[in-house]
Amino acid sequence: AGENAAQSLTRGMRVIVTGRLRQRTFDDKEGIRRTTMEIDAEEIAASLTYATAKVTKTYRQGVTSQDGPAPTARPAPDSPSASPSPAPAEPHPF
Numbered sequence: 001a002g003e004n005a006a007q008s009l010t011r012g013m014r015v016i017v018t019g020r021l022r023q024r025t026f027d028d029k030e031g032i033r034r035t036t037m038e039i040d041a042e043e044i045a046a047s048l049t050y051a052t053a054k055v056t057k058t059y060r061q062g063v064t065s066q067d068g069p070a071p072t073a074r075p076a077p078d079s080p081s082a083s084p085s086p087a088p089a090e091p092h093p094f
Contacts, residue, residue, distance in 0.1 A: 004058060005044050014047035 009015060019041040028034050046053050 001041075001044065009044075009046060013051070014049060016043075016045045016047050017041050018043045 017039060019039050022038045022040060023035060024038060025033060025035045
């Protein structure tokens with residue numbers, strides 16, 4: 001994910017990050033107590049508020065299967081809500 005972000009993003013771009021925010025407290029070399037905030041990023045994406053993006057899916061090396069979108073449950077043909085619904089779009093990593 002880090003390599004994909006480095007290839008896709010440039011300095012100053014607005015990004016969206018999801019993950020876990022963590023606060024850590026420690027003593028520095030002078031014995032002063034410091035607090036820092038860290039994020040364990042799970043996903044990172046370019047913000048499309050002021051930009052456009054072209055997404056290209058990449059595959060990890062050594063992975064032989066290419067998972068597609070999850071199958072969707074469809075109602076029985078005689079069900080009142082039997083009209084087909086479009087399949088959900090496959091999520092793309094950035």
